[in-house]
Amino acid sequence: MRDDRYRGTSLPRPVRKLCRMAEREADRAHPDRLRQQAVAALVSDAGGEISPEFRRRLREHDAAPSLFSANDLATAARTGLEAEIARNINARHGIDSMVCEALRRRGEGYAREQKCRLVADRHPNASIASESVKKAFDDCALVAATLILDGRPAPRISDRVLVSENLLPQSRSGAGL
Amino acid sequence: MNNLTPARLLRVAENAPCNAEQVAVLGRDIRTSSETIARHCVMRHEPIYEDLATLVESMAYLDRLVPRRRAAGWARQLSIQVPVYEHGQFQRTVAIRALADAAWFLTGDLWSFEFVARKGPTPCRQGNLALPHGAIRHVIPFSDGLDSFAQVQLSVREYGRDAVMLVRSGLGRDRLFPKLSSLRVPRKFSGVRMREVSYRTRPLVFYTLAAIAAALTQAEAVVIGENGQGAIGPACLPFADEWGLRSAHPAFVRRWANFLGIILGKPVRFEQPQLWKTKGEVLSNLRAEDLTTGWEQTNSCSTRPKNRYGCRGCGICGGCLLRTVSAHAAGLALPVGNNAFDLYAREDMVLSRHGEGRRMTRGERDVAVRAIATMVEFARLPDSSHGDATVDLEARLIDASNFGVVQSKLRRLLRQHRSEWDSFVCALPNRSWVRDIVGQL
Numbered sequence: 001m002r003d004d005r006y007r008g009t010s011l012p013r014p015v016r017k018l019c020r021m022a023e024r025e026a027d028r029a030h031p032d033r034l035r036q037q038a039v040a041a042l043v044s045d046a047g048g049e050i051s052p053e054f055r056r057r058l059r060e061h062d063a064a065p066s067l068f069s070a071n072d073l074a075t076a077a078r079t080g081l082e083a084e085i086a087r088n089i090n091a092r093h094g095i096d097s098m099v100c101e102a103l104r105r106r107g108e109g110y111a112r113e114q115k116c117r118l119v120a121d122r123h124p125n126a127s128i129a130s131e132s133v134k135k136a137f138d139d140c141a142l143v144a145a146t147l148i149l150d151g152r153p154a155p156r157i158s159d160r161v162l163v164s165e166n167l168l169p170q171s172r173s174g175a176g177l
Numbered sequence: 178m179n180n181l182t183p184a185r186l187l188r189v190a191e192n193a194p195c196n197a198e199q200v201a202v203l204g205r206d207i208r209t210s211s212e213t214i215a216r217h218c219v220m221r222h223e224p225i226y227e228d229l230a231t232l233v234e235s236m237a238y239l240d241r242l243v244p245r246r247r248a249a250g251w252a253r254q255l256s257i258q259v260p261v262y263e264h265g266q267f268q269r270t271v272a273i274r275a276l277a278d279a280a281w282f283l284t285g286d287l288w289s290f291e292f293v294a295r296k297g298p299t300p301c302r303q304g305n306l307a308l309p310h311g312a313i314r315h316v317i318p319f320s321d322g323l324d325s326f327a328q329v330q331l332s333v334r335e336y337g338r339d340a341v342m343l344v345r346s347g348l349g350r351d352r353l354f355p356k357l358s359s360l361r362v363p364r365k366f367s368g369v370r371m372r373e374v375s376y377r378t379r380p381l382v383f384y385t386l387a388a389i390a391a392a393l394t395q396a397e398a399v400v401i402g403e404n405g406q407g408a409i410g411p412a413c414l415p416f417a418d419e420w421g422l423r424s425a426h427p428a429f430v431r432r433w434a435n436f437l438g439i440i441l442g443k444p445v446r447f448e449q450p451q452l453w454k455t456k457g458e459v460l461s462n463l464r465a466e467d468l469t470t471g472w473e474q475t476n477s478c479s480t481r482p483k484n485r486y487g488c489r490g491c492g493i494c495g496g497c498l499l500r501t502v503s504a505h506a507a508g509l510a511l512p513v514g515n516n517a518f519d520l521y522a523r524e525d526m527v528l529s530r531h532g533e534g535r536r537m538t539r540g541e542r543d544v545a546v547r548a549i550a551t552m553v554e555f556a557r558l559p560d561s562s563h564g565d566a567t568v569d570l571e572a573r574l575i576d577a578s579n580f581g582v583v584q585s586k587l588r589r590l591l592r593q594h595r596s597e598w599d600s601f602v603c604a605l606p607n608r609s610w611v612r613d614i615v616g617q618l
Binding site for chain 1: 181247248249250251252281285287414415416417418419420539542543545546547550554563566570573574614617618
């Protein structure tokens with residue numbers, strides 16, 4: 001597997017790590033690890049792209065939706081992620097589902113980027129790997145949204161492999177799909 | 178927030194200062210002036226037009242100067258100080274707010290503006306001659322592309338040759354419409370290397386120069402000929418964390434028209450008559466009206482000339498791919514040898530200038546895969562799990578007050594795109610490099 005495949009791309013480091021994991025069959029066999037890494041990637045994105053001011057507006061809107069309108073939130077949105085969250089205000093009810101949907105769309109963007117890179121490289125498992133990434137983002141978006149709204153960091157991920165761990169793939173089709 | 182790429186304040190100055198600030202000097206680093214437009218129109222050249230041209234060119238200069246740190250995030254913090262003659266007009270809160278909002282919506286960057294009084298002599302007023310007032314009805318930003326070509330043809334058919342004015346960048350010869358009133362605005366940046374390639378502010382300059390021409394000639398509207406796939410498609414399907422490409426998005430055009438209206442003190446009308454049509458439908462329309470003469474001389478390619486191997490287009494970028502698909506939909510044949518890479522070929526081969534064939538490079542394949550992926554995903558959007566949500570979000574952005582109508586127009590556009598794309602894929606040979614890529618996406 002190439003280590004430099006995502007070098008120079010627009011993917012942030014935690015996302016690159018997730019993409020590399022999804023290329024490995026052994027990691028795809030453990031979708032929980034992919035999800036953990038996806039949470040870390042999304043929480044890291046939010047740390048850089050959601051301002052304290054926007055968080056405050058979100059909480060205000062959640063507490064009194066009729067008092068703080070969609071316009072207030074849209075006006076406060078400045079970065080891509082904030083704008084995406086604000087766009088969901090009319091379609092979604094709770095703020096956790098607004099943030100969750102924005103994170104899902106962000107995850108789709110990352111999966112799209114990865115898939116193009118893999119297809120361009122004629123990677124034999126381009127679809128499987130990018131579907132694993134997309135699924136990991138989809139599955140963890142709500143957890144990540146809760147952490148982001150609570151202002152909590154992503155749980156630390158241990159990269160250590162246990163001696164007792166079975167690293168062989170669990171199924172022929174590639175788990176995690 | 179820590180993902181914003183910070184940039185030093187860019188001071189746009191009339192003269193080169195001695196200190197080492199980040200300065201762009203008018204006339205040296207930024208060489209566009211609305212005076213060219215006024216001279217062409219032989220109309221009164223107001224300082225406000227000069228101010229607008231200076232502002233948008235300064236924004237374009239700063240946009241290209243500061244590279245994005247893509248792995249850290251899309252947005253940059255861009256601060257700019259611009260000298261203007263009509264200081265009171267630009268310094269108003271409502272104007273700055275509208276400007277910052279439109280610039281943010283287009284580029285995804287956080288812009289802040291400071292206007293200072295311009296000290297140099299105000300532009301001379303020209304005499305009123307030549308173009309009769311009210312004769313021009315449509316001012317069309319003309320890019321040598323297929324969409325603007327089609328729009329010119331349709332506007333000329335509707336209102337006549339004297340009612341249409343083209344606004345172009347550069348001083349090149351007008352091959353396509355030599356008999357039309359065509360305004361060529363020379364543009365040039367110099368001084369430093371322009372490192373940022375995304376260049377999202379490009380439409381700001383063209384729409385503004387066209388709006389100045391429209392104001393000077395008292396035209397009815399600035400008409401943007403972009404089709405629906407180009408105007409709305411890229412914003413629906415961003416790659417990674419990029420800001421949606423909204424160069425002809427109606428929500429951006431509305432914001433920019435609002436800002437121009439505030440500054441000029443009168444409404445500026447922009448029209449997008451092809452917004453709900455695919456490029457294939459626009460071309461079919463042209464064909465039905467017998468207006469296709471010269472279409473093959475237009476240019477849709479977005480790559481550098483050296484990547485076109487002496488041909489008119491590379492054949493594989495998003496622009497070239499959409500052109501080929503649309504020509505197929507309209508039943509028009511692309512001239513042989515028009516593109517470096519043939520989408521209908523079995524192999525992804527290109528002939529070099531010396532006549533030797535070689536395979537596509539890794540970078541070229543990357544470009545081709547992205548272009549094909551965008552077309553495929555846009556075609557699959559109505560059936561995808563997130564398709565409804567995407568359509569609803571876009572419809573709300575375009576016109577929240579008319580949500581239902583916009584939503585159904587957008588759905589129709591997507592269905593038409595899918596039909597044209599499927600038809601193109603069916604026309605590919607059974608074993609072809611494009612079909613291989615489509616199969617993997």
